[in-house]
Amino acid sequence: MKKYQYVVSQIQKRIENGLYPPQSLLPKQEELASEFSVSKMTIKRALDVLTHDGQIFKKSGLGTIVLGGTDLLESRDAPANAFDGLTMQQGSAHVTSKIIRFTSTSNVPEIVYQRLSLATTTPLYDIIRLRLLDGQPFILEHTYMPVEMMPSLSESVVKGSIYRYLHEDLKIDFGGARRRIQAAEAMDLDVKYLGAKINTPILEIEQVVWTSLGKNIEYSKSRNLYDTRAYNIIEINDG
Amino acid sequence: MKKYQYVVSQIQKRIENGLYPPQSLLPKQEELASEFSVSKMTIKRALDVLTHDGQIFKKSGLGTIVLGGTDLLESRDAPANAFDGLTMQQGSAHVTSKIIRFTSTSNVPEIVYQRLSLATTTPLYDIIRLRLLDGQPFILEHTYMPVEMMPSLSESVVKGSIYRYLHEDLKIDFGGARRRIQAAEAMDLDVKYLGAKINTPILEIEQVVWTSLGKNIEYSKSRNLYDTRAYNIIEINDG
DNA sequence: TAGTGGTCTAGACCACAAT
DNA sequence: TTGTGGTCTAGACCACTAG
DSSP: OOHHHHHHHHHHHHHHTTSSOTTOBOOOHHHHHHHHTOOHHHHHHHHHHHHHTTSEEEETTTEEEEOOOOOOOOTTOBOSOOTTOHHHHHOTTTEEEEEEEEEEESOSOHHHHHHHTOOTTOOEEEEEEEEEETTEEEEEEEEEEEGGGSTTOOHHHHHSOHHHIIIIISOOOEEEEEEEEEEEOOOHHIIIIIOOOTTOOEEEEEEEEEETTSOEEEEEEEEEETTTOOEEEEEEOOO | OOHHHHHHHHHHHHHHHTSSOTTOBOOOHHHHHHHHTOOHHHHHHHHHHHHHTTSEEEETTTEEEEOOOOOOOOTTOBOSOOTTOHHHHHOTTTEEEEEEEEEEESOSOHHHHHHHTOOTTOOEEEEEEEEEETTEEEEEEEEEEEGGGSTTOOHHHHHSOHHHHHHHTSOOOEEEEEEEEEEEOOOHHIIIIIOOOTTOOEEEEEEEEEETTSOEEEEEEEEEETTTOOEEEEEEOOO
């Protein structure tokens, strides 16, 4: 384990234990550095992690303040870091998938190619899956992925975790994603598979995902009923 | 301007100009360091900024890759960094406010005190504002803020930008926020002020905001019609 | 003025990827 | 094996806050 990660874990523990209570000041960076026998830069790095996790706040010239319980998270919410895919977030024991469409084609809306920065002739998998949590309809996913990057994607993989297949078998890792979150009206598929009524509000997450090598690998829209899932974010004012 | 910020701006310019095109590798950190006459750590810091902005991706052992156009942003969307308040985001010339409620009270739902980590007897401003963009109803905001932190909040301030008042007059700066984004059904107020029909989907953003001194200063819910605004996020896989 | 966090350095050493 | 980015250091100096 890296030194700064160890420092993060220790300070986190102290905050949880009440040793550093909300609104109090942490020891100064110099003291922490000598206590943990690391350099001041390493302490700063550790505190940066805790800052971006919303646990503390640093103020130049003043000190480092412990934040109070500002949590908004509820069960089944997507965490701020929602990377792992649904299977990883909720535990594979609870997540199952029903395949509604699984084809490869280059006949898709042009916007998809634009978002993926690919030529309009590139073959894409066109996948619609209903994800169920403990057997209950939860999220309806419409995903496009370049065939070239995973030529032998099979129905059994799609029925399980594409993320796990990419990571474990193809050694492809996720690098990052842009997401766009909005509310939407229910469509036919929502009514048919999610159990929406004609007027049930839907939460839609549109995303472009790229790999750790910087290649776009996915464009997708995920939809869920308004009262089954929310999206959580922490934002820090650096400036 | 700090050195790493200068480096960020220069590299950004080169990406925009096509000097470092999408999918290409940047010069190695050592080269950039000698070109800009800064240390390697400073280059790394600059590249970290660009990484978290979704413009490049670094891979240990390989190099630094320029990402392609993965933008999802559309006009009137909230940016990934949505800190400044609506007035700042859209420009004050376009944003006006209609006050629907402006009182101080300690008779508010207990959840509000929980989220603010305050005693249930603390007086709070209870503010409902309709924010208009170019005269059109845009966002309906319900905000609670501790009276103690801004005892002389006036109706004219509330009609304009509370953010600007706190920053310029009270020298209170925002430190960070936790947000929870979800879809919701239209309520009476949405119908009355936003122009929602009884079944129009609503996008709701719930947030707790704290100051740069770590004190919770706001709990609010902002609602807009589903087709007028979305929320954008970039996520990076560090791990 | 004293005290805090922030920036920056020059260089040692480590971890990971391609060959 | 070579080359890339990552971690870490010890210390100089800067910027901001409080009294």
